[in-house]
Amino acid sequence: GELGIDSPTNMDTSPDETHFDVIVVGTGLTQAILAGALSRVGKKVLHLDRNDLYGGQMSSFSLQGLRDWVTNTTPAQGEDGFPIDVVQSAETRDSWQTIDIQPTTSDTSSYIDRSFTDLTQAPENAEVAESFEALARGSQYNIDLCPKMTLAGNQLVDGLIQSGVARYLEFKGLHSTYVHTDGALRFVPTSKSEIFQDTFISPLEKRSLMKFTKFCLEHPSDVDDEQQYQQFVSRPFVELLKARKVSSRLQNFILYAIAGASVDQNTANSHLMTTEKGVLRVKTYVESIGRFGSCAFLYPLYGVSELPQAFCRLSAVYGGVYILRNGPKQLLVDSSTRSFKGVITEQGHRFTADHLVSELDYLPINSSMSIKETGRVRHLLAVLQGTVKADATAPVVFVIPSNALNNADVIRVLQIGHESMCSPKGKSLIHLMMRDCASATENLQQALQFVVQQGAAQMFKQRSKPVATEQESESELESAESDEESSLVSESGAESLTPQQLQAAEEKKEQKRMERRKQKEARTKRRLAEQEAANTFVQPRVLFTFSYLQVQRRVDGLDIANVHFTEDLDDDLDMDSCVVEARALFTSLFPAEEFLPHTANPDEQNDEEREMEDLATYDLPEDSIPTTDTVETTATTEDNTTAVGMAWTP
Helix, strand or coil, X not given: CCCCCCCCCCCCCCHHHHEEEEEEECCCHHHHHHHHHHHHCCCCEXXXXXXXXXXXXXXXXXXXXXXXXXXCCXXXXXXXXXXXXXXXXXXXXXXXXXXXXXXXXXXXXXXXXEEEEECCCCHHHCCCCCCHHHHCCCCCCCEECCCCEEECCCXXXXXXXXXXXXXXXXXXXXXXXXXXXXXXXXXXXXXXXXXXXXXXCCHHHHHHHHHHHHXXXXXXXXXXXXXXXXXXXXXXXXXXXXXXXXXXXXXXXXXXXXXXXXXXXXXCCCCCCEHHHHHHHHHHHHHHCECCEXXXXXXXXXXXXXXXXXXXXXXXXXXXXXXXXXXXXXXXXXXXXXXXXXXXXXXXXXXXXXXXXXXXXXXXXXXXXXXXEEEEEEEEEEEEECCCXXXXXXXEEEEECCCCCCCCCXXXXXXXXXXXXXXXXXXXXXXXXXXCCCCHHHHHHHHHHHHHHHHHHHHHHCCCCCCCCCCCXXXXXXXXXXXXXXXXXXXXXXXXXXXXXXXXXXXXXHXXXXXXXXXXXXXXXXXXXXXXXXXXXXXXXXXXXXXXXXXXXXXXXXXXXXXXXXXXXXXXXXXXXXXXXXXXXXXXXXXXXXXXXXXXXXXXXXXXXXXXXXXXXCCXXXXXXXXXXXXXXXXXXXXXXXXXXXXXXX
């Protein structure tokens, strides 16, 4: 989706307006947060992107758009862009030279090795009458390239609330998390009540889990615990769990569901989570529960691209200039100082700036800078007829540890459906991710088959039992009819009615009685149908699959001053690394400025303005009129929102 800022905004056509404090290239979450923070403190920001929608690596597509992207049939970027009336007289000097920027292709993008499979004609889908073209009509799908969530207690949520960006967003709380343990998908209890009600983990394990979460929350307060923490602080988190005699199945719960480890933690590799990071993640997870409902994770309605769009909107509100479908083609560099001076866009427009912040798809050619690959994540996305966990009213996470299904590494599965405004009713999205290896594609296909077949059947057996709605009793019906009769008679008084009027009243009463009985029969029939449907297992079917490889990169040997490249998205389900990187960039550029300062709710501002206007309309004694500092303002909010509108949808 787009913000509706397809053309440049807030742009003057004078030569002076071709210079900016910072040019930001790419509209991923890190770039969007940085642009919003810079504009918020009064910096002049130009935000460019050669694509025609926001989000970068966190883009969300329609079903048709995703197929076009996967099959490389998307129109070439930079073509059919909108005309821009910009004076071509930005300052230039003889010492400035141009450096070409490599064009993005399927081989240089962060997403490669893409494929699409249409299974609507498969034998198992013989009953599916809809074609891809029929299903792809409209905009009912919002499919994330790289689905992520946010913990309710992390820095991103704090930034959303403080900056006021939360007003543009709505979230769904994560419904539940399951980990494949002992041959089946097991529910991961998180709250105290869920832990004590759980029938899978033993009483001893419940005590162990409660004790460990308390250790993570309060580890500095106990001398013995703190000594143990310091002993393991830089060692793998799994070693601390073993030292505290946490059972193997609880280790799976803590490592993969709560701490969010994305790779196998029981084999030697460079991606093992440290104790310092693991304890902090458990602490943040536990503290997140209850902040916006009983869940720890939040997922944005309409897909994760809503977050970059919201921060881009913040930047535009405070003067940021946005140009889509027109990315930079060349850098302007002072050859004498080897410092950045500006860009020339694909449409030939010249802009100068003090700094450039860019994503890695815009790396200069003929430079000593190089991209270092830091990892690869294989994605498999499936569009289902039906859903795996049918009674879920929010996204669900399934985790399959290494070797549970003969898989080489951890597989994470995210179910997103109609309740998150990401698919039509009756359809759902299943997104599987794992670190790339020789068997990754085969492992993901096997995991998809398991989740859709055995997993769905297991979820149905463990579902919340449908509660039969209590039927209206005959006495209630008779009572209602008696009330109607009384009201009919009392309208003019029984003694004043003629026999004909009494007969008409009786006929009217009988008509009302028949209408109520028909309504009751219809409600009963509908309830029985709903209960029968809820008690009938419907096997979900895979309609389409999309496969692609996400390459994670960073820049080595940066040799142009005032040029800053952001890293690619990591493989965590949580998005907090984006705000951490944006904050670090902001501080390095403008250390004296505040990052995402508080933005008052417009309702709060309007309330204060109205109070002052009301006071000004009265002829009060001068000493009775309060100053602005003493006027009290209030802002009413609903129970499920914060003071700045951080909405949580139950």
